[in-house]
Amino acid sequence: MDKKLKVLISGTGFAGQGHTDAFRAVGAEVVGIVGRTPSVVRDVAKKMGILYSGTDWKQALIDCKPDIVSIATPGGAHYETIKQAIEFGCHVYSDKPLTDTGESALELYELAKDKNVKTAFASSFRYMPCVIYAKQLVANGIIGEPVEAEFISHFNLERDIPFGWSHRKEDGGGRLNNNFTHMMSIATSVIGEKILSIIGEVRDDLGKAPIVEGVHNFKNRRDHIPKDLNDPSLKWGESNVEWSYTVMAQLESNIATKPVSVLFKHGGLNPRFNEDHIVFYGTKGAIYIKGHYGMGPLYIWDENKTWKELSLPQDIIDDQPKVEGDTERNWQYLAREFVKDIKGESHTPYQTFKEGSLYQRLIDIIRTNGNWSNVDHLQ
Structure with missing residues (x-):
């Protein structure tokens, strides 16, 4: 063609x-x-x-x-x-x-x-250079068999961002749709594409947001936060979707004898103290990537029992679009x-849409907040 x-x-x-x-x-x-x-x-x-x-x-x-x-x-x-x-x-x-x-x-x-x-x-954050490098390192057995991974992020989003699609489930809003999709994509890219089981809990920590006209570009929505949030003429919209989530999953890896445990913890409105991060743990070492979407740098816990920063291979750098x-x-x-x-x-x-449809069905399951055991009677 x-x-x-x-x-x-x-x-x-x-x-x-x-x-x-x-x-x-x-x-x-x-x-x-x-x-x-x-x-x-x-x-x-x-x-x-x-x-x-x-x-x-x-x-x-x-x-x-x-x-x-x-x-x-x-x-x-x-x-x-x-x-x-x-x-x-x-x-x-x-x-x-x-x-x-x-x-x-x-x-x-x-x-x-x-x-x-x-x-x-x-x-598409599975295409971050450090994520691609982590995938290569894990596949090459650098950390042994993968056993566990964690994805920790706190975005500290402004609570008074104008009411819009991100506040409404029916419009595709929520942190699962707009954060978890990337996190799961990174996890499966590095560990293995097959998801074996999942459980989760979600919360709407927001409740409501001011209704403001004229917001078009999603990236500039913070510029439209009302200066006087106590203005009695201000109208408010009700959120009906999650702003925080905790999800646990098991993934299959072709170099691990047991399912790999994965924790996804995200607070959309909560402040971070230390860096957001992604970690892959194995039987012989670990890989730590700074940043919620694997921005980097990347560190490895090696045979010397210390964390060491690794530089990106030149071929990964050269393969990245220049933008x-x-x-x-x-x-x-x-x-x-x-x-x-x-x-x-x-x-x-x-x-492809195979993963897109799977992720949407996973999100439906997570939003039920199901399969928790009541332990009140044990205390």
């Missing part, structure tokens, strides 16, 4: 513009962009140099005839958009979460299989492998 693949973007915010840059960087042609608000989508299209813009997704599919659609809206708006694109015969690149329920996510995965279109699921921002770089990494696959070229394996 020598011709440029044509891409239609759904979403005009930070993700939509990021996806546009990612696909252009890997040689695809962005032929159109669709959003909800006519004036906004026109302005973004002009700024990004995209010739076609509109608010009617189905009409855009007809007019642009894309090879790929890139879904860059909140998860609650994904289902119909993706379904129409698959039925139109497009390959689909979707940000996480895939949808707002496990049932609808599974339906899209099955539909994509039936229509024989390729899909990519952008829980500022972890999120933007990871989007481009995935877009590169996705485009290669569509063209029939050699590529690195990537996550």
Whole structure:
């Protein structure tokens, strides 16, 4: 396939513009962009140099005839958009979460299989350089058999961020959809893709948030926090989704004789004292990565019984897209492998709607807060 693949973007915010840059960087042609608000989508299209813009997704599919659609809206708006694109015969690149329920996510995965279109699921922090290095180290037996891993993060998000999609389950909000998806993706990338069992507990620590008009770019939402939160005319929206979670899982590893225990602990509103981190423990050592999404640096506990920082191998550095921002770089990494696959070229394996639908079903299970044992009678 020598011709440029044509891409239609759904979403005009930070993700939509990021996806546009990612696909252009890997040689695809962005032929159109669709959003909800006519004036906004026109302005973004002009700024990004995209010739076609509109608010009617189905009409855009007809007019642009894309090879790929890139879904860059909140998860609650994904289902119909993706379904129409698959039925139109497009390959689909979707940000996480895939949808707002496990049932609808599974339906899209099955539909994509039936229509024989390729899909990519952008829980893409598995492409962080230190995560890729950790995967190599574990596979090479540096820590022996993996036995345990932990993912600890505290984001200290402002409680008064304006009410929006992130506060609503039906819109794809919640910390499981927008944090756990990345964490599980990193865990399976390093340890093994098969998830054996899971249990979890979630909390809504927030309750409510101020309703403010004019918030468009998710990254700039903090700029819209009301100056006077005691203003009696201020309206409030009710959160119905988790802001903190604790999840335990067991993963299968092809170099371990027993299931690997994994702890995911995230406090969206809680302050951190020390660094957020990821750790992989084995029978002979351990790997520690600073940062909630494996930003680095990476340390190893070796035979000398001390922590030692390791520099990234040059081949991993050279393979990373040359773009500022972890999120933007990871989007481009995935877009590169996705485009290669569509063209029939050699590529690195990537996550698809298979994982996207699985993660959504796992989130549904975790949100039930099930399978805890009552021990009051023992005390």
